[in-house]
Amino acid sequence: MRDLSKYQGIFPAFYACYDKDGKVGGGTVRRFAGYLKDKGIQGLYVGGSSGECIYHSVAERKETLENVMAEVGGKLTIIAHVACNNTADSRELAAHAEKLGVDAIASIPPIYFHLPPKGIAKYWNDISDAAPNTDFVIYNIPQLAGVALTVPLLQEMLKNPRVIGVKNSSMPVQDIQMWHDEGALVFNGPDEQLLSGLAAGAAGGIGGTYAAMPELYLEIFRCFKAGDLSKGREIQNECCRIIYKMCSTQGNMYAVIKEIIRLQGGPDIGGVRAPLLALEPGDKETVAQAHEMIQAAIAKYC
Numbered sequence: 001m002r003d004l005s006k007y008q009g010i011f012p013a014f015y016a017c018y019d020k021d022g023k024v025g026g027g028t029v030r031r032f033a034g035y036l037k038d039k040g041i042q043g044l045y046v047g048g049s050s051g052e053c054i055y056h057s058v059a060e061r062k063e064t065l066e067n068v069m070a071e072v073g074g075k076l077t078i079i080a081h082v083a084c085n086n087t088a089d090s091r092e093l094a095a096h097a098e099k100l101g102v103d104a105i106a107s108i109p110p111i112y113f114h115l116p117p118k119g120i121a122k123y124w125n126d127i128s129d130a131a132p133n134t135d136f137v138i139y140n141i142p143q144l145a146g147v148a149l150t151v152p153l154l155q156e157m158l159k160n161p162r163v164i165g166v167k168n169s170s171m172p173v174q175d176i177q178m179w180h181d182e183g184a185l186v187f188n189g190p191d192e193q194l195l196s197g198l199a200a201g202a203a204g205g206i207g208g209t210y211a212a213m214p215e216l217y218l219e220i221f222r223c224f225k226a227g228d229l230s231k232g233r234e235i236q237n238e239c240c241r242i243i244y245k246m247c248s249t250q251g252n253m254y255a256v257i258k259e260i261i262r263l264q265g266g267p268d269i270g271g272v273r274a275p276l277l278a279l280e281p282g283d284k285e286t287v288a289q290a291h292e293m294i295q296a297a298i299a300k301y302c
Helices: 026-037 058-072 087-100 117-129 151-157 173-181 191-199 214-226 229-246 253-263 281-301
Strands: 009-012 043-046 077-081 104-107 135-140 163-168 185-188 204-207
Touching: 009 214, 026 058, 043 058, 058 077, 058 087, 077 087, 087 104, 087 117, 104 117, 117 135, 117 151, 163 173, 173 185, 173 191, 185 191, 191 204, 191 214, 191 229, 204 214, 214 229, 214 281, 229 253, 229 281, 253 281
Parallel strands: 009 043, 009 204, 043 077, 077 104, 104 135, 135 163, 163 185, 185 204
Antiparallel strands: none
16 A cells, blocks of 8 residues: 655645746755755645746746755655646656656646546546656646536546545635545645644645745644644634735735745745736835744744
């Protein structure tokens, strides 16, 4: 029986890393990967929404993953999101990820044209076939993909022995319980409900704000495992307040987070790629406030 223990824990979604010219920078990727590894996380989710994947070329996505693996491959569990909006490019990225030795690949359904379940299953199985020795994770994020995972579709996908489970970013915690009851390993997606997701059966979490405050999410996970739900709820509530603050700027949330990481003494990984909105001058005070909230929460709880 396959050992899935390496998928338990906290997995920050890896942010797009740019040099001063706005190009994907290998050195920047490596510095950021090393910075996160030193925080004590379980692994990284590379090439997903937080990685601005839909704005990157196949070559850029390969370069990012190559540098992540060069820095932390074998030291962290690496899940590579390989979906593109066509099967051929997705298969190319899947084969490339397997060659690099990632632990798992993941994929959203095709976006824009809403395929029927049979078409989605074929798309995912075709991608999985290109990486025949690698675990496969379904990425369910209906609010962005426009298509929601269903129990019958999951049951069909679980016939593929490489499919281990679901990165679930839908908001209903009930979805985690449903996927778990079907025998799937589940990652909680919405950062605002990590504690609830763990209670519903998630093995761990993959989150877009984890890299801004990994200490807090690691402590939530520790509290859940220790049965200290009172403290876990306190930290979860504080994380939610920080997220609401991050989302109150004019600039994109990932632009906010990248600036927070710089304020924390982390690596400069650039801004965000257009059409995502960069920070505006009026955002700086809010960014500073969010940074201060994170530091205060870490001092209090960690």
